[in-house]
Amino acid sequence: MIDVKFLRENIEALKTALANRGSDIDLDAVLQLDGRRRELVHETEQLRAEQNRANEEIARLKKNKEDAVPAIAAMKEVSARVKEMDERVREADAALRDQMLIIPNMPDARVPIGPDASANRLERQWGTPPQFDFEVRDHVDLGTRLGILDFEAGAKLSGARFTVLKGAGARLERALISLMLDTHISEHGYTEVLPPFMVLGASMEGAGQLPKFAEEAFSLKGRDLWMVPTAEVPLTNLHRDEILEAGSLPIRYAAYTPCFRSEAGSYGKDTRGMLRQHQFDKVELYKFTTPEQSWDELESLVRNAETILQKLGIAYQVVTLSTGDMGFCSAKTYDIEVWLPGQNTYREISSCSNCTDFQARRANIRFRRDKKPEFVHTLNGSGLAVGRTLIAVLENYQQADGSVVVPEALRPYMSGVERIEPAS
């Protein structure tokens, strides 16, 4: 959430920022709602002050056994007016809040301005896409021939956008999760967390998923429970409504969870294979920092995620998302794009964002270093999306005979298996 005070004082800067993002929110209308709310609150508070003074007087009269009846009668009217004003304040509050909740974060000044992904800025590339002297297969062909990915079974059990992993495929997925978690925990200083996979609506709102993106998520019938679209949601809310010790920052968490997304806005996109699923595994990295630390921590966050692809020996590139391509909560986002031979291009495998104080304000997460508590900064990043990493391994390590060599970094997690071959 944007600070209302900031909106009042910097409305022009905010308008420009939102225009760059392609947002069509009417900030002048929001400002009016805010002004109206403040007027009503002020008026109500003055009435209440009058009421409180009179109540003290009534208490004094009664204590001295004097006649309090006229005073009480006089206050009846004030009391009714207060009640009426309360209702109006509630309405004004709700109207303002509804608007504030759908205003996205301000992009950082260093973010390239542009309408969409075409304006993203390439930061660096690592590794070289492999050359093959045979006809390249994509993960669908490879996985089906090897008997480790079963798309028909996925469809039978759950419909479109679900896949069943079997045998070495299931194990490979599990090996990737372990490699990622172990790396981040042992080498990068993150604390492992295994959160609930369902959360309350309040948690979704704190992380910025609600109210705006309700159609993108799955929820449980008749209950206020939502399937997590990313571990970012439970991790953000781990410290909701808390005041953290300055000395405890930065706090770094790594969590494996499945992620559930309806992909409502992407019909017809990536329908082949398991690139875009309703359920996928992800290891998420999350940080709570001071405002001063957050930009450095964003850099190390991306580097931490990159480490996994380096260990796997798979080529990738890092891009900075343009203002038009960024997520709702983010002030700056790096995407890591992995080389997929089956598509002959780089595809997103990680998204690392500094949300500055945007989520912290929504979820009310603060820290104290002096007298006044301040909002923390929050950062999140995939480290990495496991399903897409599995695709990358299959496609980059494929052999002419359709088998797949297991990258060395994964072998300890696969009982030393060096190659996945068709089950005979």
Add this chain to the structure above:
RNA sequence: GGAGAGGUGGCCGAGUGGUUGAAGGCGGCGGCCUCGAAAGCCGUUGUACGGCUUGCCGUACCGGGGGUUCGAAUCCCCCCCUCUCCGCCA
């Protein structure tokens, strides 16, 4: 799912509907004492919003939401959560 108990400040814990933002204790901070520390003593100690003379003033907050009342931590209703026992279950 059934029965019972309970949710008050950083923590513990009082609280007859009327100077209760809330006794007392612990913890924290400042000071006295001390060579230093402990103990002891004294003082202090929440958050948010708003106003102005920037230090004060006002308002709200005792799990959440409604209600009764001139006035609610205190009375009534609904909901949530925690604990104990039973049932069920991985």
